[in-house]
Amino acid sequence: MGPLGFVAVGVGAAVGAWLRWGFSVLWNAANPALPYGTLAANLIGGYLIGIAVAFFQTHPGLPPEWRLLAVTGFLGGLTTFSTFSSEVIANLVSGDYRWALAHLVLHLGGSVLLTAAGIWSYRALA
Structure with a gap:
């Protein structure tokens, strides 16, 4: 991976993490037992990664930096397995x-189902 790949991952991750933080600020206090911001980040991220997977499968000629930006960076920053895990333990x-x-x-179930829905949505609209 060249320098542009590092930039793509970094920029995408920053934007995804900011969005996840925003979800937490807006919605987590509404139900501390099941923080809605964390749930929203993971479910929306699951759906968007389904769309991204289907999109990049049908556009193999795109430079790899676009996938790094969208999937590794943005969606990696948006979704949060570690926060989810700590909430379960709490x-x-x-x-x-x-x-x-x-x-x-x-x-887990919602993210898997929404990833499949994202793939189906992209294919239905493509």
Whole structure:
């Protein structure tokens, strides 16, 4: 990867992380047991990565820096497995087992389903 690849990842990651932080500021306090900002970041990111995967599969001639910017950078910065994991553990430690299970089902199941929906959406519109 050349210098442009490093810039693409860095710029994309910064924008994705800022957006994730914005979601957290706006929505996490509404339900501390299941912070909506973290959930929104992961579900939106799951859907967008589905679109991105399908898009880049149908445009193999694009320079690799575009995929680095969008997928590795932006979507990597937007989605947050570490925050999700710490929220699950916080629920387990406090004995909120139902909220811990809700986290697991909504984040993991929702992200997988929305990734598939993103791929399907792109293919339906392409």
